[in-house]
Amino acid sequence: MPTNETAAPAARPLASIQVDNLLINFTTQFNRIWDSAGSGSKKGSFWRPLPSADLLPGYFPLGDVVSPGFENINESNIVAVVCEGVPENGDTSKGKALGVPIDFEQVWKDSGSGAKADITIWRPIPPDGYVALGMVCSNGRDKPLRNTVRCVRADLVIASPANRMIWDDRGSGAKKNFSAWSTSPPSAPAGEICFSPGTFVGINNHTRPTGDVAYSLRMKIATRTRSSIVAPVLTGYEPPAADEATTVTKIAYLPWFTVIDPDLNAVEQLRTSAFYRLERSDQYELLGYGHNTGAISKTFQWSASKVQSAEMLSEFTGITSIRTETEWPLIHLAHVSTVNHLWTASIQFSARLEKSFTHTEKSSDGWSRVTPVEVVAIAPKRKLIVVYRLKSVYRLFREDGTQVASPINYCDLDSLYVAEFPPEQGDNICAAENHSDARIVGTSIS
Known part of the structure; x- marks a missing residue:
């Protein structure tokens, strides 16, 4: 059965990462949406990140989270959450950093699995100029509310491949196959960090997806x-x-x-x-x-x-x-x-x-x-x-x-x-x- 398993939030506000008008922070709080108990597949559970209303007001998830087990992930898993900020240079010509999905496309449902509860997994459809960095789960067959997650302006992210499989439905008996994969950031340019938000990519087979099928966040050091x-x-x-x-x-x-x-x-x-x-x-x-x-x-x-x-x-x-x-x-x-x-x-x-910070602009083998x-x-x-x-x-x-x-x-x-x-x-x-x-x-x- 889905349960609401949460833990006490952190005791102090957390410093955010600012990239233009995008604010990035992190949460350790989650609400369990579904697990694979009774389905016949290996253990897996799906969770919704919960930014603290006190410590992270105005923050939204980028997508839901998959865990390869039934254990409570509160206070043990960490994922990125985002908020609309004010541009550091005052330039608003690029538009808002975040956009609300215009709709959702169904990727998988557990019909035929025999699981104790139902789940449907959806891909957010972003507005023009924005991309989705994760997928959203719902109990039953209804679409998620559009306000559940946020999409990010395309210039604030970088295309990324899938990395490792987190969970798949093999053995579940579901009518459609499904597997969930983590995101692997590409090599960072000098002076930058590229990082995955902790969400997942879902597809209708059990084979690693090829090419850039996801996005990572990026920031200047x-x-x-x-x-x-x-x-x-x-x-x-x-x-x-x-x-x-x-x-x-x-x-x-x-x-x-x-x-x-x-x-x-x-x-x-x-x-x-x-x-x-x-x-x-x-x-x-x-x-x-x-x-x-x-x-x-x-x-x-x-x-x-x-x-x-x-x-x-x-x-x-x-x-x-x-x-x-x-x-x-x-x-x-x-x-x-x-x-x-x-x-x-x-x-x-x-x-x-940056090469000027590490001296490697003159000699890459100097170290x-x-x-x-x-x-x-x-x-x-x-x-x-x-x-x-x-x-x-x-x-x-x-x-x-x-x-x-x-x-x-x-x-x-x-x-x-x-x-x-x-x-x-x-x-x-x-x-x-x-x-x-x-x-x-x-x-x-x-």
Whole structure:
């Protein structure tokens, strides 16, 4: 029998993701619509997401949810819900983010199944310029109310293929076949996240559908340039300090579902750290210096070791899921579900940080290239030259400021900097390839 199984809502409002005039949030509350008990098929149940009226006023589901079992999924499953927002840039020319379905098309009914209750599954028919991201179930044979779900403006989503089968009716005896599939987001462009809402795709056979049969939501990764790193300035012939000041230069804000938090399950993440903060701190690190006291130019040479470690990078990625050198998809759903116990993974994603944030705009293999480099520089007569490299440290923080995992380091040997004293025309530092006096003449792998 269908039952109303709900749990107490979260204790505080949840921070929303805003994409133009679309607001995206998440709910852990559901109402059971139907299960396959008595049908002869394997266990499966269908649920309606219930955005909290207190915490998520104005939010609507994008579709219903399938679970491969009879267990109550409240407080264990998480799906996206949406709300109409105000455009951040004030531009209303694109129209509303959400549209009400103009009708519903029947996809399946359980006639002949012998199930204890009836179900009919419907595909929302969106208005022009909008798409449906899920299907809607109803007890009995009546169409759902049009206000049950919302469709999303087409420019706010991305076409996606089906991923894995969640449930099918084999063995039920129903007159028509049916199977329900999750959505697999495509590879995200740089600086974006593509993620499935947690709804399902339903078809009238038991074979995986081909092509792009569904849609995923998409969003920009919010980033902020906090400050610029200050170049070192030499004021005399004294040997320079080994390390210059460290400056937090860039911050990326990552939604909770893109991070595996070793100390929190997914529901706890959603409620206590809806966004994580990935900070990049930059520092000019001393590579070497030389004081040419003679009357002719002099050559100096230093060995520069990389600070990035393949082992540390692998550990950081394994704990957090974040990849710095390429896109990172969440492909180990079974692992997440086992570790977190409470979470039936339904939201899948693909993400990619901006290349300028991760240094990969200059060297895609920079994170894995750890061979020392020999640096050769020429110092003009009677000058002190100092060569620096840029060192970046990446740290991940929860909303409360606690750190997740150990930091990872990156050293950029593609952009070496040289300073000299006395300076030329008041210019103490510049990129080596543009320097007109003291200069780097070569780098080579040891």
